[in-house]
Amino acid sequence: MTTARPDGGVKSVQLAFDVLEAVAAAPGEVGVSELAALLGTTKGTVFRHLQTLVERGYVEQNTVSTRYKLGTRSYLIGQVAAGRIELLTASSDAIASLRDEIGETVVVSALRNRTLIVLRTVFGKSNLEIGVRQGSELVLHGTAQGKVALAFSNRSLLQHVLRQGLTRLTDHTIVEPARLEAELEQARAQGFITAANEETFGINAVAAPIFDRSGDVAGTVAIVGSVQNIRPDPVPAQIEALLKASLRISWNLGYDRGAVDARRRLDSAAS
Amino acid sequence: MTTARPDGGVKSVQLAFDVLEAVAAAPGEVGVSELAALLGTTKGTVFRHLQTLVERGYVEQNTVSTRYKLGTRSYLIGQVAAGRIELLTASSDAIASLRDEIGETVVVSALRNRTLIVLRTVFGKSNLEIGVRQGSELVLHGTAQGKVALAFSNRSLLQHVLRQGLTRLTDHTIVEPARLEAELEQARAQGFITAANEETFGINAVAAPIFDRSGDVAGTVAIVGSVQNIRPDPVPAQIEALLKASLRISWNLGYDRGAVDARRRLDSAAS
DNA sequence: AAAAGTGTCTTGTAATACGAAACATCATTT
């Protein structure tokens, strides 16, 4: 599914992570044969990799079923990572208040490598849980988060998206480049954008950008819910709370509008 | 520090995880040279491994400082693992109530591979935070958690510990095998055990075992605090709440005392 | 009783991960 990887580093390590991620993607426990088929390799190879992963504790083997699942080391490294990822530590308080104030699901995503990845979702107060799975990738032209990221990033990201083509997800998905451009302009003007029914029918989201200390887009915050609770024109309280949260997070990341603008002027003067 | 690994699986993958874990262990960002020195290998090799890790998103490179830190994928795989590790899902509610009821720090550890690893610690209500770092290893003969795990596990685990030798950590550490045996007997009789000043002076803990569906020790729950708040003879409320939590977690793991005993009788009759 | 699964183990070979050393950028020092 992923674009053919142009031979990155250490081949056997790539396979090891393929195995690890396949184990992670499996709903329950997985067997060696199943993994081998999934990854298009032999049982022996998968087995050997599982051995290392088990020895390291990233994967565990159920001694009775002899099948495999994620191990404690995987969890623990994630715990360490949670404390090291600025976007997470910077956003935790702000998204908790945002959720409590508005009651809708709050989603934080990170822009990494031309993709928006969902880092954290905190479900709203409603009994019906609407959210986006952590780790999943947000379509840049088809979600509020994606559009707001595009609006405030380098034009090169937009060009990249246009080159890939604007695939239709629902009949409200933006597929005309001109309309997308107009939306991005609107996002820049307002500081936020919505995306009712564009990715999934019946669902809407309002997203705002998060900036890092150098003024680049680090990610997005968004509130997500049914079109009933988040209208195409969201109520002012929702917008205000969202913008407040996004500013607070950016601030925690060291973003300072004035300082960034000044630095930009210097840089362009130098070149 | 760890016992010389007897050549487990794929060598280059071992190195890759060495690199990953070294990045995780570093307080902030790390450089290639630093890592190479730390791992006793060359810069080139470390660099190549970092490339794969970065490509996969487990590690990220700060483009301005060119140094490395843990990446979002590490966090995300941990999130998935958190949902797959039975001991975590089974204990989350119980430890939250336990902490709220008693107010002291609660620590859950898992028995994996003859070692007790701290999975989760929830700090108590006091302003002074006393806890055990997640991912750290608990000394089996020198902590309440370790002793309770020894008490309810196979004798082979105890033999393993005795073979290693009972290293002294404080002047209250149990270093005589006979005294350890006596403590284990007490733990079995009471269903819990304390360990005042045995690992760190001034600190005490009360621990109880967690059993899985086959009746084996899966881990421990413990409350940890200063000797002032957790006395060598803990107050009944603390003991009762701890035992209630441990039973609740074991139950969530599928432990059923009657069923396990019956199964044991059948097994021994068959042999 | 046979057949089709499973996970595990062995072996020869071709691929590849490694180490050493060179290279390109920086800061700092001289």
Add this chain to the structure above:
DNA sequence: AAATGATGTTTCGTATTACAAGACACTTTT
């Protein structure tokens, strides 16, 4: 301003080693 000593990055030949194929032991299904 030149020189030094860091850093991260790249190249290259070789010895290592990870791989595929197939055998094996075992359980479950037919």
